[in-house]
Amino acid sequence: MTVPRGTKKTRNGEPMESPQFLIVDGTLVTLGSANQVIHDAFVAVESGKIRAFGDSRAVPADCREWPTLSAKGKVILPGFINAHTHLYSTFARGMSVHDPMTSFGEILERLWWRLDQTLTTDDIHYSALIALADCLRKGITTLFDHHSSPRCPRSSLDSIAEAFRKMSLRGCLCFEVTDRHGPEAALHGIEENRRFLEALNSKGGQEDLLTGMMGLHASFTLGPETLSLAIEAARQYAVGVHIHVAEGPEDVRDCEEKYGKTVVERLLHAGALGPRSILAHCVNISPSDIGILSDTGASVVLNPQSNMNNAVGRAPAHELLSRGVKVGLGSDGFNSGLARELQTLSLVTKHSLGDPRGISFDRLYQIAFANNAAIARRFFRHSVGEIAEGAPADLIFINYDPPTPLSTSNFMGHFLFGMAEGQVDTVFVGGKKLLQGGKLLHIDEEAMTRKSRELAGRLWDRF
Numbered sequence: 001m002t003v004p005r006g007t008k009k010t011r012n013g014e015p016m017e018s019p020q021f022l023i024v025d026g027t028l029v030t031l032g033s034a035n036q037v038i039h040d041a042f043v044a045v046e047s048g049k050i051r052a053f054g055d056s057r058a059v060p061a062d063c064r065e066w067p068t069l070s071a072k073g074k075v076i077l078p079g080f081i082n083a084h085t086h087l088y089s090t091f092a093r094g095m096s097v098h099d100p101m102t103s104f105g106e107i108l109e110r111l112w113w114r115l116d117q118t119l120t121t122d123d124i125h126y127s128a129l130i131a132l133a134d135c136l137r138k139g140i141t142t143l144f145d146h147h148s149s150p151r152c153p154r155s156s157l158d159s160i161a162e163a164f165r166k167m168s169l170r171g172c173l174c175f176e177v178t179d180r181h182g183p184e185a186a187l188h189g190i191e192e193n194r195r196f197l198e199a200l201n202s203k204g205g206q207e208d209l210l211t212g213m214m215g216l217h218a219s220f221t222l223g224p225e226t227l228s229l230a231i232e233a234a235r236q237y238a239v240g241v242h243i244h245v246a247e248g249p250e251d252v253r254d255c256e257e258k259y260g261k262t263v264v265e266r267l268l269h270a271g272a273l274g275p276r277s278i279l280a281h282c283v284n285i286s287p288s289d290i291g292i293l294s295d296t297g298a299s300v301v302l303n304p305q306s307n308m309n310n311a312v313g314r315a316p317a318h319e320l321l322s323r324g325v326k327v328g329l330g331s332d333g334f335n336s337g338l339a340r341e342l343q344t345l346s347l348v349t350k351h352s353l354g355d356p357r358g359i360s361f362d363r364l365y366q367i368a369f370a371n372n373a374a375i376a377r378r379f380f381r382h383s384v385g386e387i388a389e390g391a392p393a394d395l396i397f398i399n400y401d402p403p404t405p406l407s408t409s410n411f412m413g414h415f416l417f418g419m420a421e422g423q424v425d426t427v428f429v430g431g432k433k434l435l436q437g438g439k440l441l442h443i444d445e446e447a448m449t450r451k452s453r454e455l456a457g458r459l460w461d462r463f
């Protein structure tokens with residue numbers, strides 16, 4: 001690629017962003033609601049946005065002299081979206097948990113609710129940096145994080161926001177409100193969301209890369225007063241809630257015993273459901289709950305790998321989609337990528353139904369690509385998740401030279417059985433090149449990883 005004068009350089013001296021450039025030679029997959037596969041395609045990028053795209057014989061005359069970048073042997077896609085994750089889970093990798101964990105409740109109590117109490121501001125920042133680096137390597141450019149650090153609430157969202165800015169990814173952040181540590185800690189949690197949302201409000205509701213929501217843990221750790229105060233604050237900032245719903249049997253039982261309702265009914269009556277709410281999991285929900293979700297327009301985000309890992313079951317994806325619920329896909333911190341999550345959703349559906357038809361390619365596409373993009377558009381002012389004129393140039397190149405014919409109609413077969421295993425070679429966010437040859441261009445990854453190991457070791461000593 002020719003380097004125009006004044007172009008920002010990466011740590012290796014490579015061009016990181018140019019005001020205008022052309023991507024040529026690759027196979028383009030636009031994703032979005034009307035997916036197109038274009039062989040020997042071009043993408044013209046100008047000022048961080050997609051100016052034009054199409055067949056390489058149709059490059060607009062005024063773009064032909066722009067610096068070019070070849071994507072030969074690669075598939076060009078929009079950056080993927082992870083609609084529910086926990087960056088703070090990074091330091092659990094390789095950590096020993098001595099007490100046995102025989103149920104979902106014990107996994108929470110003995111692992112996650114102990115880990116989140118040991119986090120310092122530095123831990124939060126480095127957990128986020130490492131997880132975001134992983135996201136870039138897996139082609140994720142936009143994610144919805146759900147953060148918990150009850151002993152370190154104040155400004156924890158700023159530490160995460162700073163990590164997003166350093167890594168140049170797009171994020172929708174929230175702090176997990178819970179009554180697990182008493183009413184005062186719950187109020188601190190609401191305050192942290194409020195403080196972060198207030199700062200965003202002073203910038204017009206969102207920054208270029210960042211936006212926010214009201215984070216709630218789950219019905220079974222939220223009393224009526226805290227739930228009501230949190231929803232009131234969410235309403236004040238015109239954001240929705242991001243909450244775990246009926247993930248394990250504990251949440252369902254607790255709600256029935258205390259309130260005589262399902263979790264979805266309780267959230268409906270509390271005023272928590274609407275198009276800007278995200279409900280993660282929804283494993284143990286009823287047909288009437290599905291009707292409520294459909295009527296209110298709330299999004300449901302599936303996390304099949306995490307659900308299998310916690311042995312809690314499988315969300316009723318078919319039933320949700322059939323009733324018109326906006327069903328998306330996240331990783332719940334299990335790992336960063338989307339491809340393996342989608343493969344797992346396909347396999348677990350076949351396996352648990354005892355039916356090799358499982359979930360169709362069309363529905364898998366709808367969940368991971370069309371719906372994740374639609375959910376993101378409810379929160380970000382940019383039209384992420386598809387290659388379209390005027391959309392931000394959040395683009396990834398996957399090393400994949402299709403060995404069999406690839407077309408719009410068979411894209412999902414290639415994705416699940418080929419592209420999903422291909423290395424993400426290059427990533428742009430807003431036209432800025434962040435990854436090339438599978439390597440991060442803008443971060444000293446070795447130093448970052450060394451610091452992360454040091455902090456994680458100290459956290460393990462405190463755990």
Ligand SMILES: [Zn+2]
Nearest residue numbers: 146244280332
């Ligand atoms: Zn979660």
